[in-house]
Amino acid sequence: MPLLEAGLRALWGARYTTLAALGECRAGGALLLQSLSTDIYQNLALEDWLHEYVQTWGGQALLLWRNGPAVVIGRHQNPWRECNLKLMRERGVQLSRRRSGGGTVYHDLGNINLTFFTSRQRYDRRGNLELLISALKGIRPHLDVMATDRYDLLLNSAFKISGTASKIGRTSAYHHCTLLCNSDRSTLSSVLQSPHQGLQTNATPSTPALVKNLCEEDPTLTCDVLMEAIAAEYTRRHSLRDQIVLIDPRDDSLLPGIGKFTQELKSWEWTYGRTPKFTISHLFSLHHDVNEEDVKLNMSINHGRIESCSIEVFSDWLPSAMCDHLASDLIGNRFCPTETMVLASAHLRACSLDNELHNRWNALCEHVMAIM
Ligand SMILES: Nc1ncnc2c1ncn2[C@@H]1O[C@H](COP(=O)(O)OC(=O)CCCC[C@@H]2CCSS2)[C@@H](O)[C@H]1O
CATH class of the missing domain: 3.30.930.10 (Bira Bifunctional Protein; Domain 2)
Incomplete structure (x- = not known):
């Protein structure tokens, strides 16, 4: 019993x-x-x-x-x-x-x-x-x-x-x-x-x-x-x-x-999917070496899915093409860390990055997942 x-x-x-x-x-x-x-x-x-x-x-x-x-x-x-x-x-x-x-x-x-x-x-x-x-x-x-x-x-x-x-x-x-x-x-x-x-x-x-x-x-x-x-x-x-x-x-x-x-x-x-439409505007800093990199994230989410997304990094710390790629990949996906993790790993497998870029990409993706 x-x-x-x-x-x-x-x-x-x-x-x-x-x-x-x-x-x-x-x-x-x-x-x-x-x-x-x-x-x-x-x-x-x-x-x-x-x-x-x-x-x-x-x-x-x-x-x-x-x-x-x-x-x-x-x-x-x-x-x-x-x-x-x-x-x-x-x-x-x-x-x-x-x-x-x-x-x-x-x-x-x-x-x-x-x-x-x-x-x-x-x-x-x-x-x-x-x-x-x-x-x-x-x-x-x-x-x-x-x-x-x-x-x-x-x-x-x-x-x-x-x-x-x-x-x-x-x-x-x-x-x-x-x-x-x-x-x-x-x-x-x-x-x-x-x-x-x-x-x-x-x-x-x-x-x-x-x-x-x-x-x-x-x-x-x-x-x-x-x-x-x-x-x-x-x-x-x-x-x-x-x-x-x-x-x-x-x-x-x-x-x-x-x-x-x-x-x-x-x-x-x-x-999650029953959540009324909302937007997120998020400014955060990523640390690397002794520097801090500011990142700005804007998203709108409807029925729990990402409808629009922009990610801006204010330096050449991470190539803007990579940020744009992540942002456009996220559109249509659930605002959820497991789906984002799958996306981010698929992206890593598809392009060969040097060690430093690889780490920066991971740091960005981890932060994006942490807000979900
Ligand atoms: N368990 C519990 N009991 C009383 N108050 C709580 C509890 N948990 C949190 N709070 C406080 O209430 C506010 C939210 O108050 P608020 O008035 O916004 O919401 C409620 O009270 C909803 C009660 C739902 C009861 C259902 C019964 C079975 S399934 S759930 C929260 O920010 C806390 O400060």
Whole structure:
């Protein structure tokens, strides 16, 4: 049995059931679910699947889920503007684009996600946040937690502990939010820092805030304690028979079609290719010997692909024909380091350069890849 599943079964004791129960739910009833996966793509796919299911079932549900390290951008956002993709690749932090709008957040196992599925009519973000506040105050009455007009939860009127987004369909809707319990705050702030200054875009910007973990306020608060309290509050409000349904988003036979949802969410076309058109203007210095060479790069990127590109080196450090060659080769390609690496190596194989030019070419290509 996978570790997480064993842990959850231990946490919920006898008060859990498995998916077989899903089909047995009363039409219009309520369900309390917890995902057995910590994979961001599988969990977002589970949300998609449940959103459709709730539509036909006509009930409501709360899904509790957590992920390994991941940055989750809103549907209409630009990942290059919102985060440090190079640092994320180095640290193994996943990037994913969700289907709801809004800003960018960081997830890890110290962050709880909650998704409230309802019909469109019963969609009630304030009511859901009140449920969370009651659950928190129920176990720790001294906590000062409040909901803001933009549906954030603040601790001590100053620190964000929860961010909200939602998706409203024709007949059903979901509201999902985070809850910071003991996330790695230093990784959170460094991966949500874009290195780009000259990026122009109309994509939705995030609203940065001061964040805090609940465990910093009260070290006895763990994710398990919080999830247990939230589950109890949901159970109480919906008069449930105290059962948590553990649900495995890898199970295509129980959740028909979910694998396709996961693949789509994982695809480059969805994550990067859905970025609204943007331009990058980047001035940088390359060091060689004791000198610094200034390089100017201008690009426009549409659907994640390079539409126009110019690279200027202000000296004969690298022949301008080589820069022009790289710029024109890049056009039509994905704004992505792996594709650029293939292009740059093919170019090296096609022309014989002396050692010095070879090194300069590599330095330029490495810098171009680093901004992607
Ligand atoms: N995990 C987490 N929780 C709360 N606040 C966060 C978190 N990570 C980052 N931030 C802070 O919020 C801002 C962005 O705020 P902003 O208001 O722009 O965006 C949001 O809040 C979106 C919430 C999406 C919730 C979904 C629920 C399940 S999948 S993701 C960011 O710059 C940080 O300062």
